[in-house]
Amino acid sequence: MSAPATEDSRPAVAAPESLASLDLFALGRRAAAARDARWGGRGFFVRTRAEDAGTIVPFPFKLGEDDAERLARLAEIAAAASPPWGIMPAPVGEPFGLDTLRCFALCRLALPRVAHVLADVTTLGPRLAQMTFGFGADELYAPIVAERALRLGANSNNPALTRKEAITLLRGAGLSPCERMADGSLQEVAP
C-alpha cells in the first residue's frame, strides 16, 4: 500500500437536463466522467465499515419503470436538505442487465451532492456489480473475507469476495482500487 489518500470534496458534475434521451454509451460515459471528476478514477472497497460511516440510502428500482419515473424519485433525494453519503441502487426482483446499468448512471448524474454510488454484490452478483463501474458506481459493497468458499450448491449465491478478488474486480473495470479503512481513511492499493 502507498500513502493514505484523502476524501475528495470537489463537487460532482451537474446532472444534464435530459438524461432520459441519452443512449446507453452516452449515459455511461457521462456517469463515469462524473465519478472520475469527483474521485479521480478510484474505486473503493471496505473490509470493516466505520461505525460513524455516512448514511447509505437504498434506491429501489424495478423492471418496467422508465427513466422519467426514476429521475422524479431521484430529484426528491437530491432536494433533501442533508443529502445522504451514498446511494445504493437496489433491484426489486431479479435485476436485468441493461436496466440496472442505466439506473446506476442516472443515480450518479442526478445526485451531484451524493458522494458515492455503491454496487451491492449481494443483489447484483459479482459480474453485474463490476459492470456498474462503467456506469458511475464508485464503491463495491460486499463482505470482504479472508478466504471465500467455492460458490457451489447452497453456497452458489455467496456474495463474499476476498480482498484480492475485490481489487481484481475494480482493476478489471478500469479503476484504481482504494481501500476505505475502519478509521475512515483511504489507502490506495499499490499497482
Place this chain on the structure above:
Amino acid sequence: MSFAAIRDKVRAAEPLSLEDGVALYEHPNFMEVGALANEVRERLHGDRTFFNRNMHINATNVCEASCMFCSFARLKVGDADAYTMTHEEAFGRLRARLAAKDEITEIHIVNGLHPGLPFDYYTELLAGLKRIQPSIHLKAFTAVEIFYFAKKFGMPVADVLAQLRAAGLDSLPGGGAEIFAPRVRKKICDDKCTGDEWLDVHRTAHRMGLRSNCTMLYGTIETLEERVDHMLRLRALQDETGGFQTFIPLAFHPDNNALMKLPGPTGTEDLRTYAVARLMLHNIPHIKAYWIMLGVKTAQTALWFGADDLDGTVQEERIYHMAGAETPQVMSPAEIVRIIRNAGRMPVERDTLYNVLAEGAALASDKPYRRDVRRSLEVVS
C-alpha cells in the same frame, strides 16, 4: 497502435491485426471498446437480435478425454453420474417437447467421446429424431467428436460427415475449439484433437456445403495474444470457406473441475471479449451471447457489446450446469423476447441457418405468438 487508429481501421472495414486485438483487450476503458463493437454490430444488424427455439440432447457423458476445464465428462461407464441414453430415451425427450406443443426448430447434440458406442448409435440417433420430426434441424457433434469418429472407426473425416449427413445431420455446432494454441491445449486438453485438426473438420464440412458455428473457451490459462490468435485462425478459415455462421465466446466456469482454483472471467472481461470478437471477426456474421453459460444479465448486456444473438430456449443443458452454471435450463420464447426488448433491441426468431421466422408485429407483445413459417425466406448473413 492507438485506439483512435484502430477505430479508423474498423470504420474503414479494414481487418484488425493481432497487435490491434491485444491493444483492444488492454485498453483501460472497456466502455470505449464496447461502443466501437456496437457500431459494427449495428452496422451489420441494426437493432435486430436473434434467437431460436431449440433443445439440447447430451446423449452420453462417458468420455475418453480428460480435459481439465470440464465438469461434464465421466471417464468410464459405471462412474458415479455416468450415463448413456438409449435411443428411446433420446427420442422420448423430443416426443415430450412436441406433445407439449413446443415448436422447436433445432436439436443441438453434443456428447462425450464414448469408447464403447458403435458408429450406428450415432446414425440411428439422427435418423430416429428425423423420423419423429422430419423438419427438425439437427445441429450435431462437435469437430472433436467427428475427428474421434474418424480415428475410432477408421474413416476419413469426409466419409464420417457424409454418413452422418445421410442419416440426418444438418450442421455442426462450434464446440471443442477451446484455444488453438498448442501450449494451452497441451495443458488443459492434451488428449483432444489439435487446433489444426479442429479447423480441418470444419473446412471439410464447409466444402461439403454444411454450415457450422465456432467457439473459443476463455478464462483458463491462455494469454490475450493466444485469444486473439485463436480468433485470427477462425477468421482465416472463414475467408477460405465462408461456412461459419456464428462465433460464440464461452466463459470458463471454474466449479466442479480440475481448474477450480482459477477465478474465472469477470463481468467486464466477458463484455470485452464479446466486443473484441465482434471487431476482430468482421467476416463472421453473428456473435452469440450464449445465455445459459453467460447468465441472463450478462448475456443481455452483451447485446450492446457486439453480440446479436442470444441462442435459444434450450432445455436440459447439462454441460455448463455440471460446471456450476446458475441459469435456468429453459426460457420460453416470451421470456427471451422480453429480455431482448428490455435491452432496447428488436427480437427476431430465426431457424438454425438464420432464416427469419418471426419479427415485428408477431413479437410485439409478451404473449405467446404463432410463427408464420411461410415467411422463412430471408437469410440473415
